[in-house]
Amino acid sequence: MRFEKCAYNVDVEVPKPSLPAEPRRAYVVALIPAHREEAEIGNTIRSLLAQNRPPNKIVVITNRTEDRVADRTHEIAQSFPGVTAINLVFPIGTTHGKSRALNHGWRHHGQLADIVVCIDADTRLPQNAVEDWVDEFYDNPRLGGSSSKFTMRDERNADQTIVQVQRAEFARWTDTSLRRGWTSVLAGTGCAIRGAALVEAATTSGNDDGPWCYASLVEDFELTYRVRAAGYLCQVSPTVRAYTDAMKTVSALWSQRMKWQSGTVSDLMKLGFNRLTALDWIQQFAGFLQAFVRIGWLLALIVSLALGSFVFHPIWLVCPVYFAVTDWIMAARIPHCTWRDRVNAVALVPQDLFAYMRAGWFIYAWTEVLSGSEKDRWTVQYQSEGV
Amino acid sequence: MSSHAGGAGFGGGHAHVVAASASGAVYFYHVWYLFAACVIIMMMITVATIAQQIFQKTRP
Numbered sequence: 001m002r003f004e005k006c007a008y009n010v011d012v013e014v015p016k017p018s019l020p021a022e023p024r025r026a027y028v029v030a031l032i033p034a035h036r037e038e039a040e041i042g043n044t045i046r047s048l049l050a051q052n053r054p055p056n057k058i059v060v061i062t063n064r065t066e067d068r069v070a071d072r073t074h075e076i077a078q079s080f081p082g083v084t085a086i087n088l089v090f091p092i093g094t095t096h097g098k099s100r101a102l103n104h105g106w107r108h109h110g111q112l113a114d115i116v117v118c119i120d121a122d123t124r125l126p127q128n129a130v131e132d133w134v135d136e137f138y139d140n141p142r143l144g145g146s147s148s149k150f151t152m153r154d155e156r157n158a159d160q161t162i163v164q165v166q167r168a169e170f171a172r173w174t175d176t177s178l179r180r181g182w183t184s185v186l187a188g189t190g191c192a193i194r195g196a197a198l199v200e201a202a203t204t205s206g207n208d209d210g211p212w213c214y215a216s217l218v219e220d221f222e223l224t225y226r227v228r229a230a231g232y233l234c235q236v237s238p239t240v241r242a243y244t245d246a247m248k249t250v251s252a253l254w255s256q257r258m259k260w261q262s263g264t265v266s267d268l269m270k271l272g273f274n275r276l277t278a279l280d281w282i283q284q285f286a287g288f289l290q291a292f293v294r295i296g297w298l299l300a301l302i303v304s305l306a307l308g309s310f311v312f313h314p315i316w317l318v319c320p321v322y323f324a325v326t327d328w329i330m331a332a333r334i335p336h337c338t339w340r341d342r343v344n345a346v347a348l349v350p351q352d353l354f355a356y357m358r359a360g361w362f363i364y365a366w367t368e369v370l371s372g373s374e375k376d377r378w379t380v381q382y383q384s385e386g387v
Numbered sequence: 388m389s390s391h392a393g394g395a396g397f398g399g400g401h402a403h404v405v406a407a408s409a410s411g412a413v414y415f416y417h418v419w420y421l422f423a424a425c426v427i428i429m430m431m432i433t434v435a436t437i438a439q440q441i442f443q444k445t446r447p
Contacts, residue, residue: 149447174447179439238445293425300418319426326433333440333447 001181006275008142008182012231016141018196019114023134027195029113030055030130033101033188034062036387037121038072040245045080047124048117053131055117059109061101063088073121084109095376096214098188103210106198116198119190124243132239133192144197144232145224147183148190148242149174151335162253163246164344165354168327171334177236184280186227186234188220190242197227204230217263217377225267228276241335247385254361255384259377261365269369291359298356324348 001007020026030048034041041060048058060077064070066089077085086108088101102118110116115137117130129148136146150170152163177183186193201211204226216222224234247253264280271277304310327345334341344350368375 171447175440175443178445178447179443289425293422296418297422300422319430322430323433326437329437330433330440335447 003180003279004182006278008144008228008233009231009276012229014142014144014231015196018141018194019137023138024053026114026134026137027112028053028055028115028117028130028134029057029059029110030117030119031102031105031110032058032060032077032119032121033098033105034060034073034077034121035064035097035382036068036071036073038076040122041073041076042080043124044119044121045077045083047126048119048130049080049082050127051125051130052127053134055130057084057109057113058082059084059086059105060121061086061088061105063090063097063101065090065092065094065097067092095378096219097378099212099214099219100209102188102212102219103205103207106202106210106212110195111199113195113198115192115195117192118188119242120188120244122245123190125190126241126243129190129240129242130192132237136235136237137192137194140233142231142233143194143235144227144230145186145191145193145234146237146240147177147186147235148237148240149178149335150187150189151241151243152246153243153336160248161344161350162248162250164340165350166246166253167334167341168331168345168351169354172330174236175333178238181235183234183236184224184228184276185218185221186224189244190240191220192237192240193227194232197230197232200230201226216267217259218267221264222267225271225276249384250357251384252381254357255377255381257358257361258365258368259381261361262368262375262377265365265369287358287362290355291362294356294359320348327351 004010032041032044037044045058045060048055058080060074060083062070062074062077062085070087074085074087077083086104088097088104090097090100094100106116115134117133119125125148133146137143152167152170198211201223205211205213205223207214211223211226212219213222228234247256265284268277268280268284273281301310324346327348328342331337331341331345
């Protein structure tokens with residue numbers, strides 16, 4: 001493991017043992033918060049029921065505010081025998097619906113669980129997921145949570161370039177986290193968390209409902225921080241995948257990333273700089289540097305063209321050719337790599353445009369947080385996704 | 388993470404006066420060196436990443 005002292009609070013001992021003697025006796029509860037997911041909820045539940053080692057309990061918590069019309073998500077969840085379906089309707093203006101749904105499910109059905117699996121209602125787990133997660137917790141008593149490897153199926157996302165760049169990006173994120181041996185985000189999209197760690201996190205969430213807090217836009221990042229601060233290791237599972245959807249429009253992608261970036265920056269400002277946040281601060285610094293270089297390069301190019309001083313030399317083509325070749329090599333790491341991934345890597349332009357977008361939401365999010373804006377980024381994302 | 392800034396430059400690597408403002412000449416070659424350094428660092432990071440991936444047992 002790299003930078004172990006930054007991975008978790010090494011000064012704290014975690015309680016042992018926190019699991020039954022045999023893995024097959026472990027009580028596993030799956031929590032699925034759902035907000036207008038009638039198209040995919042059935043597939044998500046079926047993927048859990050088809051596990052080699054199914055969860056002992058599956059809980060679907062549908063949530064919406066009073067002003068939103070209910071869809072069929074709750075009805076579909078109810079139709080599965082053995083699945084516990086809960087329908088939460090919040091007063092108008094209630095925020096953090098996902099965290100509230102998770103807390104409700106945990107409080108009523110997950111408090112005594114040895115392991116809690118959390119997955120989004122549009123995510124599918126392969127058959128080995130729960131079994132492998134249980135084994136991981138038995139193999140390492142320090143393990144507090146294990147995130148899945150996000151995989152976007154090409155055939156589920158059509159042949160859009162915007163999906164290809166996200167596939168490449170997620171593959172790199174996963175690769176880096178696996179190499180490091182730990183992560184600072186147990187992504188809510190699909191992860192498993194040790195029950196004892198959640199019980200402890202419930203005492204530090206700032207509410208009486210459960211482990212998830214209502215003061216963060218990125219509730220998974222915030223929870224992971226508290227789990228790590230309690231002395232637990234959080235990692236990306238080397239074997240468990242989670243098949244999920246990509247953002248399919250520029251508007252939806254922008255809204256999703258603004259929520260992530262604004263939430264992360266806001267939380268980092270609250271948490272400050274310490275061993276556990278050092279990596280995230282370094283990533284923010286790297287983001288600033290990249291944004292500066294990209295925007296600076298563009299401005300300098302425009303100015304030099306305007307002044308007529310631009311001179312082209314063929315030797316400069318070495319750079320784009322070099323990056324095209326290396327991107328083509330790295331594209332092979334994308335799970336279920338297709339020819340479209342390879343073409344996207346060699347073409348360079350889509351990834352360059354994506355990098356400029358990234359610089360955009362990076363700077364915009366920092367500006368928003370520093371100006372004290374408290375925009376409800378969840379609502380903005382739902383609107384841009386049309387749900 | 389890719390950085391593909393190649394393909395353009397500002398008067399080569401020579402000291403090159405490209406413009407004049409009211410207060411004096413503006414030299415772009417400093418900017419060129421800065422960006423060239425950033426691109427070279429990105430190239431080194433990329434090749435180091437690929438080298439590590441060769442020995443990595445896990446798949447993303």
